[in-house]
Amino acid sequence: MIDEKNLNDKKTSENKSGKSKIERVLDLYTRLCEGRIINKAETALGFGVDGRTVQRDIADINRFLEERRNTGTADTREVKNVKSVDGYVMTGLEDTLLSNSEILAVSKILLESRAFTKKEIDGILDKIVSGCVPKESMKLVKELLGNEKIHYVEIDHESYIEGKLWEMAWEIGPGPEKCNLLEILYQKQETSTEAVMRIVQPLAILFSEYYFYLNANIVEKNEAGIYVPKYDYPAVFRIDRIRKYHRLEEKIRTEYKDRFEEGEFRKRIQFMYMGPLTTLRFKYTGKSIESVLDRLPTAKVKSKPTEQDPAWLLDAEVYGRGALMWLLTQGTMVEVVGPPSARQEMKTMLQEMLAKYE
Numbered sequence: 523m524i525d526e527k528n529l530n531d532k533k534t535s536e537n538k539s540g541k542s543k544i545e546r547v548l549d550l551y552t553r554l555c556e557g558r559i560i561n562k563a564e565t566a567l568g569f570g571v572d573g574r575t576v577q578r579d580i581a582d583i584n585r586f587l588e589e590r591r592n593t594g595t596a597d598t599r600e601v602k603n604v605k606s607v608d609g610y611v612m613t614g615l616e617d618t619l620l621s622n623s624e625i626l627a628v629s630k631i632l633l634e635s636r637a638f639t640k641k642e643i644d645g646i647l648d649k650i651v652s653g654c655v656p657k658e659s660m661k662l663v664k665e666l667l668g669n670e671k672i673h674y675v676e677i678d679h680e681s682y683i684e685g686k687l688w689e690m691a692w693e694i695g696p697g698p699e700k701c702n703l704l705e706i707l708y709q710k711q712e713t714s715t716e717a718v719m720r721i722v723q724p725l726a727i728l729f730s731e732y733y734f735y736l737n738a739n740i741v742e743k744n745e746a747g748i749y750v751p752k753y754d755y756p757a758v759f760r761i762d763r764i765r766k767y768h769r770l771e772e773k774i775r776t777e778y779k780d781r782f783e784e785g786e787f788r789k790r791i792q793f794m795y796m797g798p799l800t801t802l803r804f805k806y807t808g809k810s811i812e813s814v815l816d817r818l819p820t821a822k823v824k825s826k827p828t829e830q831d832p833a834w835l836l837d838a839e840v841y842g843r844g845a846l847m848w849l850l851t852q853g854t855m856v857e858v859v860g861p862p863s864a865r866q867e868m869k870t871m872l873q874e875m876l877a878k879y880e
Contacts, residue, residue, distance in 0.1 A: 541569060547579050554583070554601060559609040580610055625650060625663060633670050636732050640676045647671065677732050686761055687727060690736055693769060694724045701774055703741065703749060707766040708759055717765055721749070723774050725756055726787070730794050734761045737787065741774060749774045755841060756787070758794045789819040790841050797842030802864055805833040808855035817848060833857070843867065 541549065546569055550560060560580070566573045580601050590597045598614035629647055632638075638646065651663055693702045701723050709717050722738035729735070735758045739751040749772055790799065803824075806814055811834055815821050821838040825831075838845060846868055849856045858868040 543579070546571075547582055550576075550579055551583050551586075554610070554612040557612070559604075559607050559611055561609040622663060626666060629663075629667050630670075633667075633674060635729070636675065636677050637729060637734060638676070640674055643674060643676070644671060686764070687734055690724060690761065690764075690767070691727050694726065703770040703772050703774055704738075704767050705770055706736075706759065706764050709763040709765055720759075721770065722757070722759075723749075723751070727761075728758070728794070730791075733794075735759060735794055736761055736764065755796060755798055758791075758796055787841075790839055792818075792840065792842075792844030792848050795842040795844035795847065799839065799841055800861065800864065802838045802840050802845055802858065803836070803860040804838075804849060805835055805857045805859060806852070806855060807833045808852065814852075818845060835859070846871070 550565070553560060560576075562573050562576050566576050569576070584601050587597065587599050587601070590599075599612055600614055601610050601612050603609070604611050629650060632643065632646065647667060651660060651667070690704075693704055703721055703723055705719065705721050707717050707719055721741050722736075723741050724736060724738045726737040727734060728737050737756050737758050740753060740757050741749045742752045744750050807827075808814070811823075814834075814836065818836075818838045818840070820840065821836045823834060823836055825835040827833060846858070846864060849858065849868070850871065858865045
């Protein structure tokens with residue numbers, strides 16, 4: 523037998539617009555999240571319900587937001603009836619959405635990075651603007667970015683990296699747990715035809731100088747048949763040059779004390795040139811010691827300029843020769859003091875440079 527009361531309740535939960543209560547509440551929630559004003563009378567007319575129904579829908583949304591706040595999230599949103607605008611508005615959106623200024627800054631950084639193909643950057647910026655910018659500011663932000671999008675010059679990437687970036691991030695093991703091993707086919711920089719196969723332990727995804735990199739330990743089997751790192755420092759692989767990759771059945775365990783610290787690694791690498799960890803000592807006679815300390819975060823001042831020696835003396839812990847390449851850009855303001863191998867390498871590079879002009 524049909525329950526007429528339940529049938530009537532179901533009918534009253536729908537309206538002339540054909541929307542159920544769930545659809546109606548989701549519609550209101552979406553509009554409020556977009557920063558729009560909900561006028562009770564106009565909304566009731568549009569849904570084909572009375573004003574009290576709209577009030578109840580708003581109350582449901584507020585209960586949902588209150589439950590989120592009670593779970594300890596940073597969400598401070600709340601729907602309030604604001605008389606000055608004659609409608610309901612969602613407050614606290616500024617805590618969950620990027621401001622116009624932040625959107626513009628992030629977009630400018632993305633454009634300047636040239637990390638993505640033109641197709642990728644167009645899609646990313648459109649999503650940022652559509653998802654975060656208030657409706658009333660969207661036109662202005664689009665106009666501010668429009669000219670730069672038209673004249674965006676992409677790097678000659680070997681392939682699209684967006685999907686590959688996320689897939690490889692999933693392979694990075696959390697801390698001391700057993701990490702997945704990947705077999706990758708990598709296109710070497712020195713030639714356009716040679717590719718090498720490597721088995722690696724993924725450690726981190728890095729970005730530097732226009733490109734995304736996979737930071738990983740190259741591994742090999744020891745006498746016991748267990749995979750171990752081949753070198754005492756990691757390698758870096760440009761993600762767009764990784765042609766193929768797949769996960770191996772074997773895993774490698776990393777002890778907690780030996781876990782990879784991405785932040786510490788970043789301080790010690792320049793231009794993604796890898797090599798053994800060393801402490802570089804050099805003198806600097808330029809006017810902006812801050813620029814050196816910003817570029818080489820591990821640099822420590824050992825002595826300040828004096829009348830007898832007008833140079834800053836600094837030590838910096840670095841990987842590979844990337845730091846030497848940056849010091850070359852400082853011209854006569856820099857002198858590498860040690861270690862002897864680094865001083866000799868700097869001298870050799872300068873002699874080879876000079877020879878080209880003789």
